[in-house]
Amino acid sequence: MKKRKRRYHRKTKTSQPAAASGNSPRVFSFGDPEPVLDNNLADYLGTFLEPHGDYYIPPVSLRGLMKLLGASAYHGTIPYFKRNMLRKWYIANEVLPPEDLANAGFDHAVFGHCYFQKILNPFGQVLRLQHLPALNMRRRKEADRYCLLQPNGDNPVLFAPGEVIQLKEYDPKQQIYGRPQYLGGVQAVLLNEDSTLFRRKYYRNGAHMGYVFYTADKNLSAEDEQLIKEQVRQSKGAGNFRSLFVNIPDGKEKSVQIIPVGEIATKDEFERVKNLSRNDVISMWRIQPVLAGVMPENVGGFGDIEKISRVYYENEVVPMQDVFLALNAHLPQGRRIQFSKPEFPSNA
Structure with missing residues (x-):
């Protein structure tokens, strides 16, 4: 069997010749080793009780999903847009304040589930609903019981049976927590982040991808x-991009050559990767580019925005409203939440 090649980064090192000969080639590299990070979410295997057996651990890291919002400009802003669309047509109700509805809508879009606490009056009737942050909510091993983890790691806040309402996306692998709809596009989000970080390092590095400094002159002393x-090393780094003068007496043509490495290939590749990953992110959220803030690259643009808004409302906003209208099953008659219907132009 053939041995697999190991990939590694070599530190700055000078390769010494086998014999002390003036004509022996000398090769050296420069540059600090760069760590290669694997940005992966936890393997999606199922839901299990935590070591103490008090509550179920979510199948996907909720903190990982939260941090993922900062990895892409589009992935980080689209959940806010969906939250705004949910709140836009909500009829204000004292039972569920608009802020609580908006925060729960954001949790539902990002984590795949959201939570409300029932605030009861002395007669046991629902006075109002209060949003609970999904990031720290956990389902206990008892049926219909939940707890809220504390930031300092102390004992979690326990809720009575039936005190918490959970709204979640369907997950065929488990029925404890919801599953975000965009999980299939996580790699596109990370690719978009990696390409941006790579480009930033490219511009911050004064050597810009490096080059091969080639000499073939025996008159060059040690x-x-x-x-x-030393001069090449000093030219590397932010603000140190500078020219280098080399004078070799009795040198021949092409005694010194500077061979660029990778300069041309990276110019168009960055834009291509950014565009492809951006399209994947927009597709995984099922939102039209014009609603996501994408600038059109053609004269015609993306079409009639009023028609696009109407289609988005009917296909995405209405189903999202139906998720929260399920709260009415826990509210008394006359105190239920409602959404208004927009009036789109008749020619839209």
Whole structure:
């Protein structure tokens, strides 16, 4: 069997010749090793009780999903847009304040589930609903019981049976927590982030992808060679991009050559990766580019925005409203929540 090649980064090192000959080639590299990070969410295997057996651990890291919002400009803003669409046509009701509805809508879009606490009057009737942050909510092992984890790690806040209402997306693998709809596009979000970070490092690095400094002149002394090495190293880094003068007496044509590495290939690849990953992110949220803030690249644009808004309302906003209208099953008659219907132009 063939041995698999190991990938690794080599530190700055000078390769010494086998024999002390003035004509032996000398090769050296420069640059600090860059760590290669694997940005992966936890393997999606199912839901299990935590070690103490008090509550179920979510199948996907909720903190990982929260941090993922900062990895892409589009992935981080689209949940707020969906939250705004949910709140836009909500008829204000004292039972469920608009702020609580909006926060719960954001949780539902990002985590796949959201929670409300029933605030009861002395007669046991629902006075109002209060949003509970989904990031720290956990389902206990007893049926219909939940707890709220404390930031300091102390004992969680326990809720009575039936005190908490959970709204969640369907997940065929488990029925404890919801499953975000966009999980299939997580790699596109991370690719978009990686390409941006790579580009930032590219511009912050004064050497810009590096080059091969090639010499083939026997008149170059060891002292001069060491001096060139130091000058090349000093030219690397932010604000240190500078020219280098080399004078070799009795040198021949092409005694010194500068060979760029990867400069041309990276110019168009960055834009291509950004566009492809952006399209994947928009597709995984099922939102039209014009609603996501994408600038059109053609003269015609993306079409009639009023028609696009109407289609988005009917296909996405109405089903999202239906999720929260399920709260009415827990509210008394006359105190139920409602949404108004927008009046789109007749020609839209």
